[in-house]
Amino acid sequence: MGKLARKVAMVGAGMCKFGRNFPEKRNPDMWIDAWLDAVDKTDNGIEPKDIDACYVGNYSSDLFNHQGHLGPQMANLVGLTPKPAARFEGACASSGIALRQAVLAIASGVHDVVAVAGVECMTEQPTVNVTDVLATASDSLFEYPAGATFPGLYGTLASAHFKKYGTTAEDLMRVGIKNHENGAENPYAQMQQSIKDLMDSKRAKYEKQGRDIPEWEDEFDFLKSSSNPIIAYPLRLFDCSLITDGAACIFLTAEDVARDFTDEPIWIAGTGQGSAALSLHDRDSLTSFIATREASKQAYEMAGIKPRDVQIAEVHDCFTIAEILAMEDLGFYEKGKAVDAIKEGESKLDGALPINTSGGLKSKGHPVGATGAAQAVEIFKQMRGIAERNRQVKFDVETALTHNLGGSGGTCVVTVYQK
Numbered sequence: 001m002g003k004l005a006r007k008v009a010m011v012g013a014g015m016c017k018f019g020r021n022f023p024e025k026r027n028p029d030m031w032i033d034a035w036l037d038a039v040d041k042t043d044n045g046i047e048p049k050d051i052d053a054c055y056v057g058n059y060s061s062d063l064f065n066h067q068g069h070l071g072p073q074m075a076n077l078v079g080l081t082p083k084p085a086a087r088f089e090g091a092c093a094s095s096g097i098a099l100r101q102a103v104l105a106i107a108s109g110v111h112d113v114v115a116v117a118g119v120e121c122m123t124e125q126p127t128v129n130v131t132d133v134l135a136t137a138s139d140s141l142f143e144y145p146a147g148a149t150f151p152g153l154y155g156t157l158a159s160a161h162f163k164k165y166g167t168t169a170e171d172l173m174r175v176g177i178k179n180h181e182n183g184a185e186n187p188y189a190q191m192q193q194s195i196k197d198l199m200d201s202k203r204a205k206y207e208k209q210g211r212d213i214p215e216w217e218d219e220f221d222f223l224k225s226s227s228n229p230i231i232a233y234p235l236r237l238f239d240c241s242l243i244t245d246g247a248a249c250i251f252l253t254a255e256d257v258a259r260d261f262t263d264e265p266i267w268i269a270g271t272g273q274g275s276a277a278l279s280l281h282d283r284d285s286l287t288s289f290i291a292t293r294e295a296s297k298q299a300y301e302m303a304g305i306k307p308r309d310v311q312i313a314e315v316h317d318c319f320t321i322a323e324i325l326a327m328e329d330l331g332f333y334e335k336g337k338a339v340d341a342i343k344e345g346e347s348k349l350d351g352a353l354p355i356n357t358s359g360g361l362k363s364k365g366h367p368v369g370a371t372g373a374a375q376a377v378e379i380f381k382q383m384r385g386i387a388e389r390n391r392q393v394k395f396d397v398e399t400a401l402t403h404n405l406g407g408s409g410g411t412c413v414v415t416v417y418q419k
Contacts, residue, residue: 002302003302004103004104004107004268004271004302005107005108005109006106006107006108006109006254006255006256007107007254007255007267007268008103008106008107008252008253008254008255008267008268009252009253009254009255009258009262009265009266009267009268010250010251010252010265010266010267010268010376010380010417011042011043011046011251011252011253011258011261011262011265011266012038012039012041012042012043012046012249012250012251012261012262012380013038013041013248013249013250013251013376013377013380013381014034014035014036014037014038014039014040014041014248014249014377015033015034015037015038015188015246015247015248015249015370015373015374015377016030016031016033016034016037016188016246016247016248017033017187017188017246018188018189018190018244018245018246018364018365018367018370018374019190019244019245019246019365020123020190020243020244020245021121021123021245021246022121022123022124022245023124025121025245026065026121026124026245027058027061027065027067027070027074027119027120027121027247028073028074028077030119030121030245030246030247031074031077031078031117031119031247031249032077032078033247034117034119034247034248034249035077035078035115035117035249037249038249038250038251038377041380041386042251042261042262043261043262043263043264044260044261044262045261046113046251046261048078048079048080050113050260050261051080051083051113051114051115051251052083052084052111052112052113052114053080053083053084053085053086053102053105053111053114053115054071054074054075054078054080054083054084054085054086054114054115054116054117055071055085055086055088055098055099055101055102055105055114055115055116055117056070056071056074056075056085056086056087056088056095056098056116056117056118056119057087057088057089057090057094057095057096057097057098057099057116057117057118057119057369057370057372057373058070058087058088058089058094058095058117058118058119058120058369059089059090059091059092059094059120059137059368059369060089060120060133060136060368060369061119061120061121061369063133063136064120064121064122064124064125064130064133065121065124069087070087070119071085071086071087072085074117074119078115080115088101089369090406090411090413091137091368091406091407091410091411092137092316092318092366092368092369092371092372092404092405092406092407093316093372093404093405093406093411093412093413094118094368094369094372094406095116095117095118095248095369095370095371095372095373095374095404096371096372096373096375096402096404096406096413096415097273097372097411097413098116098117098118098372098373099116099250099252099372099373099376099413099415100271100273100413100415102114102116102250102252103252103268103271103415104271106252106253106254111254112253112254112256112257113251113252113253113254113257114251114252114253115249115250115251115252116249116250116251116252116373116376117247117248117249117373118247118248118249118367118369118370118371118372118373118374119246119247119248119367119369119370120244120245120246120247120367120368120369120370121245121367122243122244122245122367122368123243123244123245127243130243131149134149134150134368135149135150137150137406137407137408137410138150138153138278138279138407138408139278139279141279142279142281143278143279143280149232150318150319150407150408151231151232151235151240151319152232153280153408154232154235154318154319154321154322154408155231155232155233155234155235156280156286157280157286157287157321157322157325157408158172158234158235158239158319158321159233159234160286160287161286161287161321161324161325162234164287164336165287165335165336165339166336167321167324167336167339168339169224169234169236170220171324171339171342171343172234172235172239172320172321172324173219173220173223173238173239173320174339174342174343175317175320175323175324175342175347175362176195176223176238176239176320176362177194177195177219177223178342178347178348178355178356179317179323179356179359179360179362179363180193180194180195180197180198180238180359180362180363181194181195181348181349182349182356182357182358182359182360182363182391183358183359183360183362183363183364184197184359184363185359185388185389185390185391186358186359186363186364186388186389186391187388187389188358188364188388189358189359189363189364189365190242190244190246190363190364190365191242191359191363191364191365192363195219195222195223195238196219198222199216199219199222199227202214202222202227203216214227223236223238235319235320235321238362239319239320239321240318240319240362241317241318241319241360241361241362241365241366242361242362242365242366243366244365244366244367245367246365246367246370246374247367247370248370248373248374248376248377249373249377250373250376250377250380252268253265264384264419266379266380266383266384266417266418266419267417267418267419268415268416268417269302269303269304269305269399269416269417269418270298270299270300270301270302270303270304270305270414270415270416271298271299271302271413271414271415271416272294272295272296272297272298272299272300272302272413272414272415273294273295273298273411273412273413273414274290274291274292274293274294274295274298274411274412275291275294275410275411275412276289276290276291276409276410276411277410278407278408278410280408287325287335288325288328288329288335289325289326289329289405289409289412290409291405291409291410291411291412292325292326292329292330292403292405292409292412292414293329294412295403295412295413295414296329296330296331296403296414298414299401299414299415299416300331300416302416303399303416303418305399305416306331307330307331307332309399310330310332310353310399310400310401310416311353311354311393311395311397311398311399311400312353312354312355312357312379312382312393312397312400312401313330313332313353313354313355313356313400313401313402313403314355314356314357314358314360314375314376314378314379314400314401314402314403315327315330315355315356315360315402315403316361316371316375316403316404316405317356317360317361317362318361318366318405320362322405323355323356323360323362324338324339324342326403326405327341327342327347327355330401330403330414332353341353349391349393350394354393357378357382357387357391357393358374358375358378358391371404372402372404372413375402375403375404376402376415376417379400379401379402379417382397382400383397383400383417383419397419398418398419399416399417399418400416400417400418401414401415401416401417402414402415402417
């Protein structure tokens with residue numbers, strides 16, 4: 001894997017607040033919010049005249065919102081037409097792909113400055129319709145007709161990991177507890193509550209209703225109770241990411257113009273993309289994603305680093321088991337050993353390798369087409385030292401990584417960032 005022909009910098013990044021934004025806001029409104037937030041976080045400012053193209057990551061505005069042809073619509077809203085605008089689709093990795101393609105376009109010399117958008121409005125549809133739309137990212141020949149929705153598919157992956165490595169439900173719970181603690185400190189997150197906050201809120205509700213108050217000793221008791229029902233064994237409600245509306249915006253530039261926009265660019269040091277069979281039955285392993293291994297191999301080689309050089313990472317925790325798989329497939333830990341690191345607190349904000357300081361998909365939210373770009377926004381904030389509230393890591397981040405997965409691992413994009 002060679003180096004990029006030109007260095008590429010992230011000079012600005014922003015997002016709208018994630019959550020149930022519909023009907024007040026749809027994709028156009030959220031994209032404008034994200035654009036303005038990114039402009040505000042670009043030190044020397046940036047204007048539409050500075051930008052050569054707009055690359056939009058979106059999974060399924062066609063089915064969620066009855067709106068296709070999203071690229072020019074988003075570009076026009078911020079004054080970029082008639083410049084090139086295109087939409088990229090890769091299930092939940094859609095804006096990760098848009099980011100990667102923008103990097104390659106700048107490195108090739110085709111463009112000097114590209115705006116990357118990630119947008120998705122999911123709550124316009126009821127939950128049953130959202131489940132149906134998301135299922136189109138699985139195999140429509142074998143999985144979907146059998147009723148294998150994504151909780152079921154990831155439940156299968158979790159069961160396989162349990163059997164092979166002795167992973168337990170409590171290991172999954174530790175991931176959720178940690179990510180909710182981080183999300184509680186993120187003003188852009190959908191769920192700004194820790195699991196303890198949720199437990200205390202449930203107790204207060206029961207007391208107000210005159211019901212028996214549950215005697216939960218800690219968060220684990222709460223997560224093992226009927227307040228956290230099984231969705232697809234062994235996954236429970238709080239193992240699953242959220243149905244979310246949201247948008248994110250990133251400004252990428254070539255090295256020779258980066259200083260026009262900021263004195264502190266964040267460099268894209270490596271990028272990689274991998275793929276795999278959509279159907280789980282076509283894969284050699286249910287405890288590892290080959291697409292992640294391939295994408296990370298490419299990104300590490302391009303950046304000239306090893307997994308041990310990564311200081312923080314935003315990984316794709318669409319389900320709690322997915323974070324564990326990512327930690328292992330990215331080479332941070334040996335197979336079956338990530339859960340030990342989680343028990344020791346290594347992935348916490350003050351740990352040796354903070355994972356999902358944003359709260360991850362689990363707490364921040366998962367507007368599928370916007371997730372990859374939003375991961376890059378969090379890395380931008382952490383590397384610039386501007387993360388809000390109390391989730392800024394306590395050390396200078398020189399090297400960071402984002403891991404954006406599509407579907408049940410059919411697509412993966414890994415990006416490495418350096419100062």
